[in-house]
Amino acid sequence: MSNLGYIFLIALVTYALRVLPLTLIRRPITNRFIRSFLYYVPYVTLAAMTFPAMIHATGNDAAGIAAFAAAIVLALCKQKLLTVAVAACAVAFLVGLI
Amino acid sequence: MSNGNKAAYLRGIRDGLPIAAGYFAVSFALGIYARQCGLTAAEATLSSLLTNASAGEYQGFKMIAAQSSVWMVILMTAVINARYLLMSCALCQKLSPSVPLWQRLLLGDCVTDEIFAISAAYPGSLNPVYSYGAFSVASPGWALGTLLGVVMGNVLPANVVNALGVGLYGMFIAIIVPPAKENRVVAGVVILAMLLSFIASHLSFMTDAMSVLLITVGLSAAAALLFPVKEEEKA
Numbered sequence: 001m002s003n004l005g006y007i008f009l010i011a012l013v014t015y016a017l018r019v020l021p022l023t024l025i026r027r028p029i030t031n032r033f034i035r036s037f038l039y040y041v042p043y044v045t046l047a048a049m050t051f052p053a054m055i056h057a058t059g060n061d062a063a064g065i066a067a068f069a070a071a072i073v074l075a076l077c078k079q080k081l082l083t084v085a086v087a088a089c090a091v092a093f094l095v096g097l098i
Numbered sequence: 099m100s101n102g103n104k105a106a107y108l109r110g111i112r113d114g115l116p117i118a119a120g121y122f123a124v125s126f127a128l129g130i131y132a133r134q135c136g137l138t139a140a141e142a143t144l145s146s147l148l149t150n151a152s153a154g155e156y157q158g159f160k161m162i163a164a165q166s167s168v169w170m171v172i173l174m175t176a177v178i179n180a181r182y183l184l185m186s187c188a189l190c191q192k193l194s195p196s197v198p199l200w201q202r203l204l205l206g207d208c209v210t211d212e213i214f215a216i217s218a219a220y221p222g223s224l225n226p227v228y229s230y231g232a233f234s235v236a237s238p239g240w241a242l243g244t245l246l247g248v249v250m251g252n253v254l255p256a257n258v259v260n261a262l263g264v265g266l267y268g269m270f271i272a273i274i275v276p277p278a279k280e281n282r283v284v285a286g287v288v289i290l291a292m293l294l295s296f297i298a299s300h301l302s303f304m305t306d307a308m309s310v311l312l313i314t315v316g317l318s319a320a321a322a323l324l325f326p327v328k329e330e331e332k333a
Contacts, residue, residue, distance in 0.1 A: 003141050003162055006171060010158040011148035013175040014182065019206025021186035026195050036322035038188040042218045043277070043284050044321075045181055045314040046270040047291035049211065052299050053306065054267035058260040071268040075275035081216070085116040088268030093261035 058092050067092040103227045110231020116269055117212045117232060118239030123262030124152055125240045126254070129247015131156060135163035139248040146244040150210050150237055153306065154179045180311050185214040192217070192224040201226050208233040212266060215273050283325045291317055 001009075029035055054071075055064035067088040074084045125146060132142035137159060149155050157178050161171050186209050193202070208217075208229045213236060217229045278285040291313055298309035 001165075001168065003137060004144075006158065006162045007141060007145045007148065009168065009171055010154065010175050011145070013172055014149050014151050014154050014179050015206060017176065017179050017182045018186050018209040019203060021183060022190045022193070022202045022206050022209075023199060025187065025190045028195070029191060032326050033322050035191070036326040037318050038184075038191055039327045040284075040287055040318040040321045041184050041188045041314060042215065043274050043288050044291045044317045045184070045310060046211075046215055046274050047288040048295040048310045048313040050267045050270045050274075051292035052296045054264055054271075057263040057267060060260070063261070064264065067264040067268065068271070071264075071271040072275060075272045076279060078276050079272065081113060081269050081272045082116045084272035085120065085265040085268040088271075089261050089265045092264045093257065096257050096261060 058096060060092075060096050062098075063092040063095040066095040103225065106225040106228040107231040110228040110233075111235050113216045113228075114213070114232030114235040116265060117216070117236040119262065120212070120266035120269065121236055121240040122243035123259055124266065125243030126247040126259055127263075128152060128155055128159075129244040129249075131247075132159050132244065133248045135159040137162065137248070139245055142248050143241050143245040146241045147237070150207075150240055151179055151182075152211075177308065177311070178305070181211075181314060182209050182214075184314060185209050185211075185218075189214060189217060189224065192220070193226070194223050197226060205229055210236070212236065212269065215270060219273050283321065287317060287321050 029038070051068070054068050055061055058064050058067070070091040071084050071088040074087055079087075128146070129139075129142055132145070132155075133139075137145070142159075145155055145158065149158070154175055157174055158171070161174065166174075186206065189205070189209065190202075193205075197205075205226045208226075210233075213229055213232050216232060217224050220228055274284075274288050278288045294313045294317065295309060298304050298313065299306075301309075304312075
């Protein structure tokens with residue numbers, strides 16, 4: 001298969017996963033278990049994606065740990081998304097210089 | 099556009115800017131990898147415009163280089179991106195049933211990890227226009243980063259590219275920590291998810307995408323059984 005064939009195939013499979021539930025499920029789900037399950041999904045998935053991947057994201061674990069800690073503290077203080085993201089990058093950059 | 103939609107779109111753009119910056123850094127690295135896999139700049143950029151998925155594209159480029167079979171590509175892409183199926187399920191519950199099909203088809207293209215995250219955090223019912231706003235700045239950032247990664251992998255100093263790599267995670271933390279502060283079950287679930295993910299990262303037979311998927315399904319199901327949410331805590 002050509003590279004373009006692969007690229008379209010990968011895009012199609014990915015889009016199908018993203019769009020099917022949105023188009024097929026039109027009504028509010030009433031089942032309490034499923035509702036609860038879906039309530040927890042974002043928290044679990046984002047937490048699992050963040051740690052430990054964030055620690056290794058810069059190639060310098062000390063910088064990653066410092067950025068993680070800074071982001072947690074700022075988020076506990078309810079800072080905005082952009083503030084937390086930029087502060088994490090700044091901390092990672094500065095610790096990386098040491 | 100109505101005033102409400104305009105405000106939602108602008109708000110989406112504002113929240114999409116840090117995503118675009120983070121995407122740029124990640125997709126820059128993806129572009130460098132695409133080149134190693136033998137893709138041209140046009141092919142890699144097209145892939146990023148169409149797919150918008152970091153782990154999925156990374157694995158995809160690997161399979162293109164290996165000339166994998168069609169079934170292998172379909173299966174691996176589905177497994178790596180299965181979390182989008184769950185995210186889409188969660189997101190459909192945030193939409194008013196009156197949202198028309200064409201909007202749902204459009205919103206489907208916007209379900210990336212980060213745009214899902216900010217859309218799930220949108221207060222009340224989701225106005226899809228908010229997600230389009232974020233997507234309209236984030237997706238070009240993703241495609242542009244991929245393009246530049248292929249054509250000039252060393253344009254930015256390495257330490258700057260590396261530091262930008264934590265931005266997306268910083269945003270995830272800003273999304274999950276405030277609700278965890280308010281709700282002990284969410285706090286427990288977040289800490290446990292990180293702990294399990296840490297353990298899984300030391301298991302060589304698990305890819306990152308697999309472990310995120312297994313932890314998401316297992317832990318969310320366990321939490322739903324043990325701590326079902328009350329009606330007012332809608333997802």
